Amino acid sequence: MNNVVLIGRLTRDPELRYIPNSGTPVSTFTLAVDKQLSRDKKQEMEARNQPTADFIRIVVWGKMAETCANYLVKGRLVGVQGRIQTGSYDDKDGKRVYTTDIVANNVEFLEWGDNNNRSSGFDSSGSDFPDIEGFHPIDNDDIPF
C-alpha cells in the first residue's frame, strides 16, 4: 500500500518531455501544498521567512501528462492521487542524491482559468491560442471532459 492524496498549487508551468524510444509522454511539476497551520503559527513562520507549504514533485505519465501540460499553469489548484516513488542518482560531483516524487494516477483540475493560456504566452493551448490558421496545438481528443 502506497497511497497519496494532495491538493495544492503549481509552482510553475508543467514540463512535458517524451521518452526517447517509446515516445511516452511524461510531465512534471511541483505542487505547493499548504501546511495546516493556525493563523498565529502561519504569521510567525512568514515573519521568520520559513515556508508555509510543502513543495512536492509530481510526475504524470501517458495521455494525462499531455492534458496537464495543455491545461495547467503556474498557480492553478489541482488534486493529485498517486504513490510515493523514491530513487537516487549521482550528481556531477559524484555525490549521491536521493529523490522522492509522487507518481500520479489521477490529476483533478479544481480551477479553470478565465482563459486557458499558458502563463508564458506562446506555447498555448487554449481558447485564444495564436491566431495562425490551421495551427492546432492540441488534438481535440485531448480535451479532458
Place this chain on the structure above:
Amino acid sequence: MNNVVLIGRLTRDPELRYIPNSGTPVSTFTLAVDKQLSRDKKQEMEARNQPTADFIRIVVWGKMAETCANYLVKGRLVGVQGRIQTGSYDDKDGKRVYTTDIVANNVEFLEWGDNNNRSSGFDSSGSDFPDIEGFHPIDNDDIPF
C-alpha cells in the same frame, strides 16, 4: 490536503531522540514499501539489482514515538497514516540537500513478534543496550492496548 497511507517493513530498528529543551520524543525509521509489480517485472528488476521497494523515511512525534521505539524492530510490518513534509539543509560541503519525510499521525502495528524483544539484544529498547540484569527500559504504562 496532504494525506499519505503506507504499509511496509522497517529497514532497521527505530531511532528515538528527545528534543533538547522540551523533552518531546521523536522517533524515525525507514519503511520499505513494496512496489506493485508483476511477478515478471519483479524478477527482471531483481536480476538487474534494481530496488523492488520504495524507501520512505517516517517521523513520529510524542508518546507514539516511544511506543514505536519500544515495540518495533527491523523487519516488522506496519501501516502509517500521515503527511508529506519537505525541507532542506546545507551539507558539510555547503551543498543544499532536499529532504522528504512522512510525519505520521498514526502507526498501526500489523505484526507482533513471538516476543517483543528488539532485533538485537535482550528485552531492550536500544540496539546496543547493555546487558544489565533487572533493567527494564519499557514502562508498563507504555503498552499500547
Place this chain on the structure above:
Amino acid sequence: MNNVVLIGRLTRDPELRYIPNSGTPVSTFTLAVDKQLSRDKKQEMEARNQPTADFIRIVVWGKMAETCANYLVKGRLVGVQGRIQTGSYDDKDGKRVYTTDIVANNVEFLEWGDNNNRSSGFDSSGSDFPDIEGFHPIDNDDIPF
C-alpha cells in the same frame, strides 16, 4: 487504518445541530463526488438517468462544524479527509437501517463565493434565518483563516 479523502460539491446547505447536554456542535451535509467516467460513459448514464456521482454523507464535529455551517452552501466544492463510520438504527416500521457516514477530520474549502452569503437568505447562517437588521449570526472569531 480507516482513511478517506473526497473532493465534491454540497448537495444542500449544511445542517448544524448542537448535542443536547454537552453543547457540542455537529454539522452534516452530503457531498456529490463525481464518478471518474469517460465522456461517452457519462453521456450514456445521463441518458439513462443514472447518477454520475456518488452521494456521501459527511459529519463534522466541534468548531469546524460551525465554520462549515457558516461558510459552506449548496454547490460549493470542498475536500474532506476523514474516516468511514458505520452504524444502524430501527426505523418507524421496526426495520433495521444500516448507515455509512464519513466523520471528517479536516474540511478544506476549495471555492469561496463572490460573497459568503448562504444560498438562500441574506448574509445568514441558516436557510430560514429571519430578516432582522443588525443581526450577525457569524462571530468574527469564527473566520477560519
Place this chain on the structure above:
Amino acid sequence: MNNVVLIGRLTRDPELRYIPNSGTPVSTFTLAVDKQLSRDKKQEMEARNQPTADFIRIVVWGKMAETCANYLVKGRLVGVQGRIQTGSYDDKDGKRVYTTDIVANNVEFLEWGDNNNRSSGFDSSGSDFPDIEGFHPIDNDDIPF
C-alpha cells in the same frame, strides 16, 4: 477524488459470483475495521455491547476477485485501497434502501494462514486441498506472487 484505504479483518469468507453474460468475476466481503479507541473507551463500549469496529462492505472485480476468493478466509487481515460507491434499491416492501460499498482497486494480503484452507473445509484452494487427482481448483496463473 474518491479515495479510501482500510486495514481490517474479513467477517466471513468472501462470496464469489460471476456476472451472467460477461462472466466477469466479482467477490464481496465485509471488513471489520477497528475504531481507533483508547483502552478505557474500548472497554466501556464492550461493556455496553457497542461495536468497536466499523463494518464495511468491499467489492472486488476481475481477476483479483478470484484471487481473494481463493486465498482469503474469515478473520484474515487485509489492506484495501479503493473508492466509495453509493447506490439504492427497493426492498420487498417497496422501501428504498441506500447502500455504500468500497470498490477495491487493490487488495493487499497482510497475513498468510498456516495453510490456505477456506474456513469451511471443502471448497478449498490451498496446499492440502482434497486429494483428487487431476482436480485443480485454482489455475496456477492465479497465484498472486
Place this chain on the structure above:
DNA sequence: TTTT
C-alpha cells in the same frame, strides 16, 4: 529553484 517555489504557489494563493
Place this chain on the structure above:
DNA sequence: TTTT
C-alpha cells in the same frame, strides 16, 4: 432526498 441529490452537486457543477
